[in-house]
Amino acid sequence: MASTSCFIIVSRNDIPIYEAEVGSAVKLIIFVDILASFFVSLTAHIIHTQLMLLHDSHNDDGIKSFFQEVHELYIKFLLNPLYFPGSRITSSHFDTKVQALARKYL
Template identity: 55%
Template sequence: MANTACFMIVSKNDIPIYEAEVGAAPRKEDAAHQHQFILHAALDIVQDLAWTTSAMFLKGIDRFNDLVVSVYVTAGHTRLMLLHDSRNDDGIKSFFQEVHELYIKTLLNPLYLPGSRITSSHFDTKVRALARKYL
């Protein structure tokens, strides 16, 4: 498992709808803000890149010191963003694909309003389990 990793889902209207620190390293209060900042800064690059390729998985689009940002853009332009320090590309890709599946299930829930915060604890548990498995 990666030492540092921060996962975030950004809706198509650029609103963060889910965030999780999934790294093994003990969390520091200021680091969390820094991770958010790096991910948010990478959104502009995603915006430019997303339309130049048909691939959903965009790996290593931005870096900050030893941290790398990888992004998975869904068909509905929801962005799954991961900040990581590991180089395990296959694992990250599988992680994104499975989270994407989970996200679709959440969308199909009639009581969930698309674009609103994902508060489901079930979703949270699943994402953390996937992070442990693949990252």
């Protein structure tokens, strides 16, 4: 079963620094009546960054594994000396990895 999800990384100033539609190719259209059928999963980390996932299926183990691996990927991205923490993530390599993790776990 393919699910539709929207994944967002939010910086310490509540600014989205990365957004991706993961799962099926259906675009998420967010209206109040549609939101009632979605779940929101959120993690907060010591680096003052939040990982948020808006999804339409309930898969606790997969979501937990997805968050753990994306967190690890983000930490590795922070170690890049050319990246300024809190700035927008535009790396196609990062995006490709997130999409692959979403296909694997969500």
